[in-house]
Amino acid sequence: MAAVNVVVCVKQIPDPAAPPALEPGTHTLDRSGKLILDDSDAYGVEMALQLVDASGDGEVTLVSMAPNGETGGLRTALAMGAAKAILVSDPELKGTDALGTAKVLAAAIRSTPFDLVLAATESTDGYTGTTPVQLAELLGLPSVTFAKAVAVDGTTVRVERQTEAGYDEVTCPMPAVVTVTAGVVEPRYPSFKGIMAAKSKPVETRTVADLGLAGQVGPAGSRQEIVDVVAAEARSSGEIVEDEGDGAARIVAFLEAQKVI
Amino acid sequence: MPVSAIWVLCEPTSSGVTTTSLELLAAARTLATRVEVVSWGPSTAANAEVLGAHGAATVHDVGDVHGRLPGVPVAAAMAALVQRAGAPDAILVPTSYDGRDVAARLSVRLDRPVLTNVTGLTDEGGALVSEHPVFGGSLTVRARFTGEPPGIFVIRAKSFAPEPAGSTAAAVAALEVPETGATGSATVDTSHAEERTGPSLDEAGVVVSGGRGLGDASAYPMIEELASLLHGAAGASRAIVDAGWVPYSHQVGQTGKTVKPDVYLAFGISGATQHLVGMKGSRAIVAVNKDRDAPIFTIADLGIVGDVHRVLPALIDLLKNR
Numbered sequence: 001m002a003a004v005n006v007v008v009c010v011k012q013i014p015d016p017a018a019p020p021a022l023e024p025g026t027h028t029l030d031r032s033g034k035l036i037l038d039d040s041d042a043y044g045v046e047m048a049l050q051l052v053d054a055s056g057d058g059e060v061t062l063v064s065m066a067p068n069g070e071t072g073g074l075r076t077a078l079a080m081g082a083a084k085a086i087l088v089s090d091p092e093l094k095g096t097d098a099l100g101t102a103k104v105l106a107a108a109i110r111s112t113p114f115d116l117v118l119a120a121t122e123s124t125d126g127y128t129g130t131t132p133v134q135l136a137e138l139l140g141l142p143s144v145t146f147a148k149a150v151a152v153d154g155t156t157v158r159v160e161r162q163t164e165a166g167y168d169e170v171t172c173p174m175p176a177v178v179t180v181t182a183g184v185v186e187p188r189y190p191s192f193k194g195i196m197a198a199k200s201k202p203v204e205t206r207t208v209a210d211l212g213l214a215g216q217v218g219p220a221g222s223r224q225e226i227v228d229v230v231a232a233e234a235r236s237s238g239e240i241v242e243d244e245g246d247g248a249a250r251i252v253a254f255l256e257a258q259k260v261i
Numbered sequence: 262m263p264v265s266a267i268w269v270l271c272e273p274t275s276s277g278v279t280t281t282s283l284e285l286l287a288a289a290r291t292l293a294t295r296v297e298v299v300s301w302g303p304s305t306a307a308n309a310e311v312l313g314a315h316g317a318a319t320v321h322d323v324g325d326v327h328g329r330l331p332g333v334p335v336a337a338a339m340a341a342l343v344q345r346a347g348a349p350d351a352i353l354v355p356t357s358y359d360g361r362d363v364a365a366r367l368s369v370r371l372d373r374p375v376l377t378n379v380t381g382l383t384d385e386g387g388a389l390v391s392e393h394p395v396f397g398g399s400l401t402v403r404a405r406f407t408g409e410p411p412g413i414f415v416i417r418a419k420s421f422a423p424e425p426a427g428s429t430a431a432a433v434a435a436l437e438v439p440e441t442g443a444t445g446s447a448t449v450d451t452s453h454a455e456e457r458t459g460p461s462l463d464e465a466g467v468v469v470s471g472g473r474g475l476g477d478a479s480a481y482p483m484i485e486e487l488a489s490l491l492h493g494a495a496g497a498s499r500a501i502v503d504a505g506w507v508p509y510s511h512q513v514g515q516t517g518k519t520v521k522p523d524v525y526l527a528f529g530i531s532g533a534t535q536h537l538v539g540m541k542g543s544r545a546i547v548a549v550n551k552d553r554d555a556p557i558f559t560i561a562d563l564g565i566v567g568d569v570h571r572v573l574p575a576l577i578d579l580l581k582n583r
Contacts, residue, residue, distance in 0.1 A: 099374050128377045133365030142447040162509050166455035172447035182503040223374050223408030232401045235560045243567025248575035254563045258545050260524050
């Protein structure tokens, strides 16, 4: 079979297990702490590795963007088996929106040969969910979102795409952009050997100026602003009780009071 | 100056348009003096009456997309309409599989940003301000566009109540799809409908969801059985969808479906912020979890601190014997 080269878009995000915070001035998510590989992206990385393995040739390239030089999350994906990474890193990127992000990723991806671009359906921290398709449009490529199964067949990618009613079998000529849902594959844990090898894999760094995108990123490029942040209408808790063997009966009484049974 | 024109993307179903489309029309109607719809599919003309009744003056009909995924042709046709007819103040798009595709493609074609996960829209001095829940819905970020119109807003289901206004049928105008080249080459070969009994998650009066606290996938049928006994729908947390226990279509939360049933029952769900966003609008919430400090208890009307493996079978038995 012919070689398949896959680019995977990955995002390094604040640890979702840690309590999130907004920056006081900008009201944007505080990303100043340590960043890790978004769990949602591990599925795309694993899928890419499996597609390359199945073809017998080719490699997986990571593309990412960060306002600082963070590479911790990229090393995790390199340890899983990706060959190299391109990181667009620039303080000017702070406050970039989804469209700006797509412009940055498109410019970075144009420099590397590929058959397929994989991304998560949305990130865990921003969950805008539009960047991959914006990227496809910028690259002039077809896209298939919400994939629950992906296979490469010659120069075509076959996707089972989640729908409201079930799923569609979709075919699409490559190159193409595909977004994968969580659970599409079981991401591997990096082996010790993988972790050691990842330390010496190439991470190429670019700036906004390198990509010719000055003025199109950051808060100015986003053309949107946060007016304010307000406390949502609080929903108070009701009766919280230990189950003393009467838990089920209490629920039945509650359902009766709510008139649903 | 009030908002003058809003376009709403209305998604077709086999028998009309989605409820979310009508919710967006209700919002558009209260905000703008003129509301127009863009829709697609083989039978848009048949929907002109219902769309008109919900406030649309005109329906721009993209027509049958002939097996192509709708994102590319619909966005290309809308972009061409903006070029020809001028930009509306805003374009409202439902948060859905195809809606997000259309919004993203349109964003690039018009070079306009998008605001997503919108749950409210207000007119403040002629500018639209959108509301976005963050951190599990405990805070609301309010945002607005600062550039040239149209502002593209992607709006979550159940943010507004659909309501007919009693107007006449909308005028239908054919909307041509320009050449889309390679971008439009993804085609649907076969559609599969998953077998489903009972109401859908979006429409059920009772939703019963399970999470990681169920232990393993073999316990999930109890969730389905309870949902069936209550004439409701079975949902799931992201954790067990990611783990492959149940299909993505069951997922309730930020990434999945937004539900607002009369009663929501959560079994073994801790209540991660990503889950709470999708269900905290429920009228009443019941939670069973062994961890007293689980965040789900902060919003539950009835919280049982206990083992789901004891409470769930006992509850099923009680309901069966009624």
